[in-house]
Amino acid sequence: MPEPSQHTHAAKPAEPDYAGLVRFLVAPFLELPESLKVDCEISPNRSKVWVRVAFEGTDKGRVFGRGGRNIQAIRSVLEAAARAAGSTAYLDVFGSSPQSSEDGSDREDVASKPPPRRSSSVKEAPKLRSRSAPPDELET
Template structure:
């Protein structure tokens, strides 16, 4: 066995290549997410790499219908994607933050918004103290 594979080799021009290169975060996240998407064109990825700190912010946006497939049961799919992105970032000496934006459909809304664009407030509960129910003994 040769131990030379653990020592960085210099190329023929004499310059040493950096050990860690910045991963293609946008390409990696697209590769991981596209199998879950119905319409692959709806995926928007924004990657911001901080120059002062070793941090990367990745912002994702996709259609609301794909949200269930992307997140998976109990968030397993998205957690696996986050873990993969964190592993790629830590190999490059960075930390990664993954923000996800999707369609905002309110399924459990109490009704349509009023004309001003805000929801009607819920009725206030009375300020009188509630009495606890009394139990009868038999």
């Protein structure tokens, strides 16, 4: 019968290659994959990870996907990898937009403007025709 293992403590999982993972997930969406820039910052206690990606603004639609599905899937995979290592991951997307923010960064504003408000004016009821009156006797 095999002897039980002598290990009394669980081994800490290896730190994932966050930059490599994000590069692997984002590059297929890009027209020029070599334009992808990835920066990874890990907190000193290794509890938080910030991954920043930048690419050409023309690729933004493909990377984000319809309704943001692609970027949300990429974030989910990144967060799952971080959770497996006992960390929390955050993904920031930067783009090459012609306008820069006040602090000099080229970060894309992902918040959209609110939808236009409906006018509260009361509409006039449509005029109904009488079935018994001929069309030339109707008021317009």
